[in-house]
Amino acid sequence: MDDESAGGPRALLPEDRRERLLAVLQDGATHRIDALAATLGVTAVTVRRDVGLLAHEGHAHRVRGGVRQVRVAADARLGPARQTGRGLVLGMVVPTLRHNYWPEIARGATAAADERGATIALRGSTYEPAEYRKDVEGLLESTHVDGLILAPDPRVAEPDLGGWLASLGVPVTLAERQLEVGPHSQPIEAVSTDHELGAVLAMRYLHARGHRRVALMVSDSVTAGQLRRGWRAACEELGLPIDGTPDATIRVYSDPGWRAALDEFIERMRAGAATAVLVHPDDDALELVGRCAEVGVRVPDDLSVISYNDEVANLASPAITAMSPPKAMIGRYAVELMLSRLAPGGSDLPVRRVILTPALNERASTARV
The missing domain is CATH 1.10.10.10 (Winged helix-like DNA-binding domain superfamily/Winged helix DNA-binding domain)
Structure with a gap:
């Protein structure tokens, strides 16, 4: 109370x-x-x-x-739309700032906040739940914030996550996460990409170009499970075989068995197990394309490749066709949700969950068969 x-x-x-x-x-x-x-x-x-x-x-x-x-009147040049967040500070804690995905989300959030006179207090963290909580609590101790934009790892069943979020004392909006917490599985306000649909769209694109066996290669990431569900759903929708089609979770680069696993995957493609592959994330797609060139598998003549994330896919040779989540818009919508929640009467709004659709950027790594 x-x-x-x-x-x-x-x-x-x-x-x-x-x-x-x-x-x-x-x-x-x-x-x-x-x-x-x-x-x-x-x-x-x-x-x-x-x-x-x-x-x-x-x-x-x-x-x-x-x-x-303050006794100074609001700057009329900004207009009502830019005054809605005047003076507010939004804390934002993302699991990493080492790759372009989360920085792009943060840039979108910062742009939206700036347009409305608010400020983003950004922190990079980790996917490890205990450390992530410490970083969030550290931000609250060091910086006065009105609301939080968070991205805890949904793969980890954290005890009393709902209680912890409530104890933070400020409203919370999730970015690229959909979570339900508490004994009654209450949803948390969120904005995220429909990665499952993104995989389906990639598969439909390849199917329209004649591909009838499409492999999947993903890393052990938050997004991998959604992509796998989308891949399987698309195979069933399009009548594509699942049994016998490569579906691999490739280990991280630091694992000494990573290169051997990649070579084994490519050999299955060469043997005819698939004519196309959906790969997540981009850096794995670049490694796949580079290794294919080394062993004589031509992209896209022998194997079409679609990457998922579109952070650096355009830098490959050939440039890789990619599904691109609307990263900047995730950050922008997260800020919009939070500012409306903090506005007068905002506490009476229903819990909102915004789902955005990724776009396909067609490049040179896919071909018709």
């Missing part, structure tokens, strides 16, 4: 509490959130929510760990 529903003769209405908060801020000084909570007799979570609303209305300015009053 929060302070607004606690009841009792001394409980302030939200409007009265915010009036008192503004009165405290009139001295022009910077006030810490915990000190304001003690002054008002409420929790820090409630003060953060009130400060967020005041900042949204242009009455307060957030600083690290605190807030101060």
Whole structure:
């Protein structure tokens, strides 16, 4: 139960509490959130929510760990659309910044936030759940944020994930994740790519070009399971064989058996097991195409290749046809969802889950048969 529903003769209405908060801020000084909570007799979570609303209305300015009053009117040149996030800080913790996928999502989020006067506090983390939680909590301890855009690994069954998310004290939107938590499997607000459909679209493209055996080669990633489901669904839809068609999870580069596994996969293609292959991610597709050239398998004459992710597929020789998730739009929509949730009345909105469709970028690695 929060302070607004606690009841009792001394409980302030939200409007009265915010009036008192503004009165405290009139001295022009910077006030810490915990000190304001003690002054008002409420929790820090409630003060953060009130400060967020005041900042949204242009009455307060957030600083690290605190807030101060502002009396300057909102810049009319920005227009209403750009003022909707004025003064808000959105924390964003992604599992890695080492590849282009998550940085592109972060760039989309940053652009959307900037357009609306908000700020993104970005952190790179890891796929390991305990470390990821530490990084999220570290961000909250070091930076005052109004909401969080997160991407925990959905492959790991974390105990009390819903309880942990609720304990963070700010709204949460997921990016490239769809999660249901708690005893009643409650969905969390999210925006993600329909990777399963992306695999289906790639398969339909190859089928339309005469391919009747299409292999699958994926890494051990968050996306792999969705791609495999899409691959199998497309095979059934299009009447393509699954039994006997290569379906491989290739080990990471650091594994000494990685090259041998790749060579074995290519030999099956050479022997006629498939005329095309869907590969995830791009770097594995580039390695596949390069190794094919070394052993005399011509791409696309002997083997058509489609990559999934489209981070560096265009850099291969030949340039690789690729399914491209709308990475920047994932970040942009995540910010849109969060800002609308933080706006007045936003807490009354239903939980929203936005699904985006990847696009196919046709290049030189696919051919008709």
